[in-house]
Amino acid sequence: MAQETATILYNTRISGTYCKIGLTCAPQYASAAAGQFVTLKIRGRMDPLLRRPFSIHRRIKERNQVVGLEILYRVVGGFTGQLAEMVKNEPIDLLGPLGRGFTISPDCKKPALIAGGIGVAPIVCLAESLDENGIDLSGAPVFLGGRTRADILCETDFGQLGMRRHITTEDGSYGQKGLVTEPFTGWLKTHKPDIIYACGPHGLLRAVSGIAREHGIPCEISIETVMACGLGVCMGCAVKTRDSGEGYRHVCKDGPVFDAAIVTF
């Protein structure tokens, strides 16, 4: 983990309120796990005050060396609005990699990936990491859900890895109409993955965790809370889990990726 002044390599709007920003980063990000996150701060700005957490979306490589990070973000408020205004070559304070990412095990050869909206950000990194770890993704499913067509992102990234994309939108403007869990439960009737990975809104994670439990399939999910430090020192990101007893677990340190079986919704 390191704090550094990163330089913006590019910052572009990809669709609607979604943007991608490329940042220079320390070489140690080469060993960052998918699902780990960074926090960003525009120096000198008092409002918003706190750093903001973002998943590592992709590692930018040149000749097999990691030279930067890509973050996929959605403009939702103060910080993300300011971030979208920033341009190439401007500096930004970068801290990371933080937290615990997805676990990739050589025993799990048949993964199923599920992402809702901006939750796709770490799932792309995960797919790339699975591929790098020699897990054959050709034909492996990724379920992408969103409210509308504009919320379906990164389709081609999964396509390039040979993955089979199942798309749903709530308004039916693209793919199948409905929730991402519908094609997923349908698919499970004829397939049995050995691990499910998911990231997205609370409702999606709850539904997916329930489905995984019913089918007895291991499942890892990435969850979000408000964070102040991101370093495990403020105790601000507490969540109750089935194994936390009287106490709490801390999303920035014990997560953001958790075994779905221990998360209480």
Next chain:
Amino acid sequence: MVQITQPTDVSALCVQIGAIQMKNPVMTASGTFGYGVEFSGLMDLNQLGGIVVKGLSLEPVPGNPPPRIAETACGMLNAIGLENIGIEAFVKEKLPVLKGFNTPVIANIYGKSVDEYARLAQKIDGIDGIDGIEVNISCPNVKAGGVAFGTDPEMAAQVVAAVKKQTGKTIIVKLSPNVTSVAGIAQSAASSGADAVSLINTITGMAIDAETRSPVLGNITGGLSGPAIKPVALRMVWEVARAVDIPVIGIGGIMTAADALEFIIAGATAVQVGTATFVNPSACIDIIDGMADYLARHEISCIRELTGTLSLD
């Protein structure tokens, strides 16, 4: 003849709080620096004036239900509920690592009764590697119906006297701003044996989500910290410094060296940096460097000369 000033003279920044010698007046504020060890990979802990660790209680405390954090204009509310691993685990698991650094360690403590404070002080008294105790009196006294010790001069005096009886270590009493006369509480702490007072703790506040008409924090109310509280903190430090003879440690919204220097000028001997560490984990180090620059620029040979030099003409 050209006079050679030594801007980086190490002794220029050193201060003393009770029996604790600090190489500079910048400490971490309790609850914002964990148990210190978490930062060892991010900075050289040897550079800090002092490390004040997360508030410790006799037994581990789980803390409040989430959400525990809400950001507000130029500040944040927290309702952590003093979640901590307890004094014993701290001494066993964290302190051995902290001992490896040449920086004073101050244990922030809190109890729910006078007796709990006394027992904590007694435990700490025999522990090598803890240089001082910061007594957080902003917590509710369960026995007195939940009234905070820090809001009543008489109760504050009882806590400080009980701690003093158990330990020869330096005692810092951390004052709550949620009172009518902070100087009165400070005087009461000083006359009961405090070696120093530190202020301010967070200011009680709340945040509401108008869409859902519900409180943002699980605990409904929380403590406000960050730049938003600095003017209040400065005023209180100024009032307290004029009311007591013991050193005052200024806390509240310090983000930069200039902020820290304002507290020193208002009458503080040292400062603590809290929320700024969340924004920039190396804030303390940047502040120390900036203070050294200021001394050199103003040809002040020693930070102690600056304390309480507010010019009123």
